[in-house]
Amino acid sequence: MIERAVKPVIEKCLKVLPAIVILGPGQAGKTTLIKLLAAKNKKETIYLDLEKTSDFDKLNRDAEEYLLSYLNECVLIDEIQRMPSLFPLLRAVIDEKRKPGRFIITGSASFALLKGAPESLAGRVAYFYLHPIGLHELPxxxxxxxxxxxxxxxxxxxxxxxxxxxxxxxxxxxxxxxxxxxxxxxxxxxxxxxxxxxxxxxxxxxxxxxxxxxxxxxxxxxxxxxxxxxxxxxxxxxxxxxxxxxxxxxxxxxxxxxxxxxxxxxxxxxxxxxxxxxxxxxxxxxxxEGYIVSQVLYAKDSRLDMYYYRTQAGAECDLVLVRGHVVKACVEIKLSKAPVATKGFFHCIEDLKSKNNFIVCSADVDYINKQGIRIVGAAIFINKYLAKL
Known part of the structure; x- marks a missing residue:
């Protein structure tokens, strides 16, 4: 089984917060993860898969009565976007007995799941994203x-x-x-x-x-x-x-x-x-290029924002990594094992005043070229440098 990078962080939150919500695409491993989390939560577990008619009906008949009957257990609710009306009720049920680790919830759509949820569960829940397995998690x-x-x-x-x-x-x-x-x-x-x-x-x-x-x-x-x-x-x-x-x-x-x-x-x-x-x-x-963009998306700190930069004069940077209003890095993505920085990339660095500049390539290398650009392999960039930005 492949260990997911977000698991230790979620485990810490479960010791403090009444509920956590894990969002991500279907088949990314959310169900496996929440069952592992529940096993370490040291509480009796109730699992509800809302894609199953029988589990959906348990909550559809009288969700309040059902959930209030499990005040001391850890309730896992899988694919909650199929019943978004649960969110206001969860607030009341959590407040009935505000203890850590009472609910572990998953959803497969950010828009449907989050609609109204932040207001309903503010201060009671932490949100996490489980993307497909990233390069930083690869065995x-x-x-x-x-x-x-x-x-x-x-x-x-x-x-x-x-x-x-x-x-x-x-x-x-x-x-x-x-x-x-x-x-x-x-x-x-x-x-x-x-x-x-x-x-x-x-x-x-x-x-x-x-x-x-x-x-x-x-x-x-x-x-x-x-x-x-x-x-x-x-x-x-x-x-x-x-x-x-x-x-x-x-x-x-x-x-x-x-x-x-x-x-x-x-x-x-x-x-x-x-x-x-x-x-x-x-x-x-x-x-x-898309592979590296997605791996950065999966592995980056949530406070690090991703953009690209291109001028109509031809200056181009595949990834601009920004924290707050500060450009932390310019990243060019090249498949070549011996990449060379383009003139347009240097123009981007000049425009954005970036001090950390990388060319991420497919070779297993890590060095700084004569122009001061770090040439680095994809796995090394993700595992060594991204977390420092």
């Missing part, structure tokens, strides 16, 4: 290239062969499109259009988003595309990386860049069936 027995190709969903990462992997990813995507997204957000859409959107996003990995052009290709409006992207981002499937603005007299690119978070999903949508196919594919550079 030594699993090579980085395998992780890059297969992505971080535990079953995809550990499944026996690539043929079974393709079947699992097909089922995952179909389930999300045909069942999970409509249920999570109480929406109706053309499943064929949504599937085409996923495919198009794969071919636009790392590109500047133009919703109108994307809508024209799908025969829908740009507004509809943006709404669909809202759903996908709220379900942790994609990230829209926003541009970084500074008060300078330059013409800047102001649209977000778009990434599919999980590289395994990306490669499936690109119809790649083996690692060697990836290395010879035209999208390999965009795939590597």
């Amino acid at each position: 030594a027995a699993i090579p980085m290239n395998k992780h890059w190709f297969r992505g971080g969903f535990p079953q995809a990462l550990t499944i026996r062969n690539n043929q079974l992997l393709q079947g699992w990813l097909d089922s995952f995507i179909t389930t999300y499109i045909e069942r999970d997204l409509p249920f999570l957000f109480d929406i109706r859409f053309s499943t064929s259009t949504m599937r085409r959107l996923w495919s198009m996003l794969a071919h636009l990995q790392g590109s500047i988003l133009n919703a109108e052009n994307l809508g024209n290709s799908l025969d829908v409006t740009g507004t509809t595309v943006k709404r669909y992207l809202d759903y996908l981002e709220a379900a942790f499937i994609i990230t829209r990386l926003q541009p970084y603005f500074i008060n300078i007299g330059k013409r800047l690119i102001k649209a977000p860049k778009i990434y599919i978070n999980d590289s395994g999903i990306l490669h499936y949508l690109l119809r790649l069936h083996a690692e060697k196919e990836l290395l010879n594919h035209p999208a390999v550079g965009a795939s590597w």
